[in-house]
Amino acid sequence: MFEATSINHRNDQVQLRYKIVFGTMLVILIIPVVIIMFTLISKGSHAMSWSFLFEDPKNGMTAGGIFPAIFGTIWLVVVSLLASVPLGVAAAIYLSEYAPDNLLTRLINLATINLAGVPSIVHALFGVGAFVVFFKFGTSILAASLTLAIMTLPVVIVSSWESLQSVPRAFREACWNMGATRWQTIWHVVLPNAFTGILTGVILQVSRAAGETAPIMFTGAAMFLPFLPNSVFDQTMALALHLFVVATQVPDVPESLPFGVALVLVGIVLIMNTVAIWIRMHLRGKKKW
Amino acid sequence: MATASDARDKNWFIDKFFQSLMFVCGISAIVFVVGIFLFVFKEGLGFIVNDMNVAEFFFSPKWRPTSLHHPTYGILAMVAGTAAVTILAMAICLPFSIGAAIFIAEFATGKTREILKILIEFLAAIPSVVWGFIALSIMNPFIITAFDVPMGLGVLNSALILALMAAPIVTSIAEDAFKAVPDTYREAAEALGATRWQTIRKVVLPAAKNGLLSAGLLGVGRGFGETMAILMASGHSINIPTSVFDSFRALTATIAAELGETAVGSPHYQSLFAIGIFLFFITFLINMTADFIVRGVKKG
Numbered sequence: 036m037f038e039a040t041s042i043n044h045r046n047d048q049v050q051l052r053y054k055i056v057f058g059t060m061l062v063i064l065i066i067p068v069v070i071i072m073f074t075l076i077s078k079g080s081h082a083m084s085w086s087f088l089f090e091d092p093k094n095g096m097t098a099g100g101i102f103p104a105i106f107g108t109i110w111l112v113v114v115s116l117l118a119s120v121p122l123g124v125a126a127a128i129y130l131s132e133y134a135p136d137n138l139l140t141r142l143i144n145l146a147t148i149n150l151a152g153v154p155s156i157v158h159a160l161f162g163v164g165a166f167v168v169f170f171k172f173g174t175s176i177l178a179a180s181l182t183l184a185i186m187t188l189p190v191v192i193v194s195s196w197e198s199l200q201s202v203p204r205a206f207r208e209a210c211w212n213m214g215a216t217r218w219q220t221i222w223h224v225v226l227p228n229a230f231t232g233i234l235t236g237v238i239l240q241v242s243r244a245a246g247e248t249a250p251i252m253f254t255g256a257a258m259f260l261p262f263l264p265n266s267v268f269d270q271t272m273a274l275a276l277h278l279f280v281v282a283t284q285v286p287d288v289p290e291s292l293p294f295g296v297a298l299v300l301v302g303i304v305l306i307m308n309t310v311a312i313w314i315r316m317h318l319r320g321k322k323k324w
Numbered sequence: 325m326a327t328a329s330d331a332r333d334k335n336w337f338i339d340k341f342f343q344s345l346m347f348v349c350g351i352s353a354i355v356f357v358v359g360i361f362l363f364v365f366k367e368g369l370g371f372i373v374n375d376m377n378v379a380e381f382f383f384s385p386k387w388r389p390t391s392l393h394h395p396t397y398g399i400l401a402m403v404a405g406t407a408a409v410t411i412l413a414m415a416i417c418l419p420f421s422i423g424a425a426i427f428i429a430e431f432a433t434g435k436t437r438e439i440l441k442i443l444i445e446f447l448a449a450i451p452s453v454v455w456g457f458i459a460l461s462i463m464n465p466f467i468i469t470a471f472d473v474p475m476g477l478g479v480l481n482s483a484l485i486l487a488l489m490a491a492p493i494v495t496s497i498a499e500d501a502f503k504a505v506p507d508t509y510r511e512a513a514e515a516l517g518a519t520r521w522q523t524i525r526k527v528v529l530p531a532a533k534n535g536l537l538s539a540g541l542l543g544v545g546r547g548f549g550e551t552m553a554i555l556m557a558s559g560h561s562i563n564i565p566t567s568v569f570d571s572f573r574a575l576t577a578t579i580a581a582e583l584g585e586t587a588v589g590s591p592h593y594q595s596l597f598a599i600g601i602f603l604f605f606i607t608f609l610i611n612m613t614a615d616f617i618v619r620g621v622k623k624g
Contacts, residue, residue: 043422049519049521050519050520053520053524054427054431055422056423057424057426057427057430057431058427058431060419060420061420061423061424061428061440062421062445064420064424064447064488064491064495065443065447067488067580068447068488069390069472071458071462074462075458090334099511117494122349122352124540125345125349125350126346126349126350126352126353127345128345128346128350129347129349130350132346132536133343134349134350137531141368143350143351143352143353143354145612146353146354146356146357147353147360148355148611148615149357149607149611149612150353150356150360151543151607152542152549152607152608152610152611153357153360153549153604153607153608154548154549154550154551154576154603154604155365155452155549155551155552155576155578155601156549156551156580156603156609157360157549157600157604158444158609159582159583160367160579160596160597160600161331161359161360161363163367163583164363164364164366165359165363165562168367168588169363185356185360188352188353188356189353192353193360199580210332212538213597214410216335216338216339216341217343218337218338218342218343219335221342225458226494228406232361239449242449243449243453245453246449246450246451246452246453246454247452248451248452248551248552249551249576252580252583252584253583253584255411261360261447275451275607276453278453278454278457279453279456279457279552280488281341281555282457282460282461282556283460283556285422287587290461293457293461296458297454297458298452299453300453301450301454302449304449304450304451305406305449307400307449308392308445308446312442312445
C-alpha cells in the first residue's frame with residue numbers, strides 16, 4: 036500500500052501553489068475585459084431601442100439611430116465575402132489537395148502569414164493606391180470591400196485548409212480507386228466533408244470584417260451620408276467607422292450614444308463568434324472519424 | 325465506345341481546368357503581398373525620389389508636412405513613441421499571457437480548458453476601434469483619477485490597451501507552443517519523480533522556448549501595426565515621450581489621421597505612403613523572423 040510521505044505532501048503543495056499563481060495570471064487578463072464588457076453593457080443599454088437600431092442619425096449624429104451604419108456594414112461584409120470566400124477556399128484547396136512540398140508552396144505559406152501580419156492601415160494604403168486610384172473605383176463599397184477581402188483572405192485560407200486537412204486521406208483514396216478524377220474527388224467527397232469547417236471560418240471572417248475600421252476609412256466608408264447606398268459604386272456609412280466618428284469627431288454627443296454603438300458592434304462580433312464555436316462543437320460531436 | 329472515351333476526355337479536361345484554376349487562386353496570396361508592396365511603393369515613390377532626405381526622415385523628430393515654407397518629414401518621434409508603447413505593452417502582456425498559457429496547457433483539463441480557450445477567442449475578436457473607444461471612455465478617466473494626472477491619453481493608456489489586445493493572441497500562440505512539446509517529454513520527467521512544476525520549468529519551458537519567442541515577436545508586430553486603438557489612446561501629439569503619461573503619436577495613426585486631408589499625389593500624401601512602406605518592411609521582418617524561429621524548431 037502506497038503511503039504519502041512528507042515529500043509527496045510538499046510536492047503537492049508546490050504544485051498547488053504554482054497552479055494558483057498561473058491561474059491568477061489568467062484571471063488578471065480576464066478581469067479587465069469583464070469590467071469593460073460590464074461597463075459597455077450598463078452604459079450602452081440606455082441607448083438601445085428599436086428606433087436606435089432602425090432609424091437614421093439626427094442633429095449632426097448626436098441623436099437618432101444608427102441604421103445606415105448597420106446597413107452599410109452588411110453591404111461591405113457581403114461584398115467582401117463574395118470576393119474572398121471563393122478565392123480563399125480555392126487557394127486552400129490548392130494548398131491542401133494539389134500543392135507539392137516545394138519552394139513555391141513554402142512561399143505561398145510565407146505570403147499568407149505576411150498578408151495576415153501587414154498592418155491594417157497599410158492595407159488601407161494599398162486599397163487607396165490600387166482600387167480607388169489605379170482601378171478608378173473611386174471611394175466606393177467596391178473598393179472598401181475588396182480591401183477588406185484581401186485583408187481577411189488569410190483567415191479563410193487557413194481555416195479552410197485546416198478543415199480540408201481534417202478529411203481523412205482514406206476518403207480520397209477510396210474515391211480515386213473508383214476511377215474518379217482529382218477534381219471529382221474534391222468536389223463530391225472532400226468539399227462536402229469539409230463544408231461545416233469552412234463555414235466556421237467564413238463566420239469568423241464576417242466577425243473580423245465587420246469590426247475593421249482602418250481599411251475602409253479612405254476606400255469607401257463615409258462619416259455621414261444622408262442616403263443609403265444603392266450599388267457597389269456608392270459610398271456608405273459603416274458601424275466601426277461610426278463608432279470612431281461619434282467617439283472622437285462629433286461634439287456634444289450624449290454619453291450613451293457611442294456606448295450604444297460600441298455595444299451593437301461588439302454584440303454582432305460576439306454573436307458571430309458564438310455561432311462559429313457552436314457549429315465547431317456540434318461538428319466535433321458528429322464526426323465519426 | 326466513342327462515348328466512353330469522350331466522357332473520359334471531358335473529365336480529363338475538367339480536371340486539368342480546375343487544377344489550373346486552383347493553382348491560380350493558390351498563388352493569390354503571393355500576388356497580393358507583392359501587389360501591396362508595389363502599389364504602396366508606387367504611390368510613395370514620388371516622395372522618396374523628390375522630397376525625401378533619408379537622414380531627416382529617420383532621424384528628425386519633426387513631422388511638419390503641412391508647413392508652407394519648410395515642410396519637414398521626420399518620423400523619429402513616432403518610431404520612438406511606437407517602440408516605447410510596444411515594449412511597455414509586451415512587458416505587461418508577455419508574463420501574464422505566458423502564465424495564462426501555462427495554466428491552460430498544463431494545469432487546466434477537460435471542460436475548464438475548453439471554456440478558457442473560448443473566452444480567449446472572444447477577447448481576440450473585439451474590434452480595434454472598440455478598444456480605442458474603451459481607451460477614451462473608460463481607461464482615460466481611470467488613469468486621470470488613479471495617478472492624478474491632467475490627461476489619461478498617452479503611453480500608459482496605449483500600452484495597457486495594446487497589452488489587453490495582444491494578450492489573447494500571445495496566449496493562444498504560446499499555448500500552441502506548449503502543446504507542440506511531446507507528451508513523452510512530460511511522462512519521462514514525471515517517471516523520474518519530477519513534480520508538474522519541475523516538469524514545466526525544466527522540460528516544457530526550454531522545449532517551447534522558440535515558440536514563446538515567436539509569440540512575443542508576433543505581439544511586437546501587432547504593436548507596430550495597430551492603428552485605430554492607438555490613434556484614439558495615444559493623445560496624438562508629436563513628441564518623443566519621456567514619461568508614461570506623455571502623449572505620443574504612432575506611425576500608423578499618422579497615416580490614419582492625415583490621409584483623408586491630403587490631395588492625391590501631393591508630397592504630403594506620398595510621404596504617408598513612404599511611412600506605409602517602412603511599416604510594411606518592419607512587420608515583414610518581424611513576421612519572417614517569427615516564422616523562421618518556429619520553423620527552425622520543427623526541423624531540429
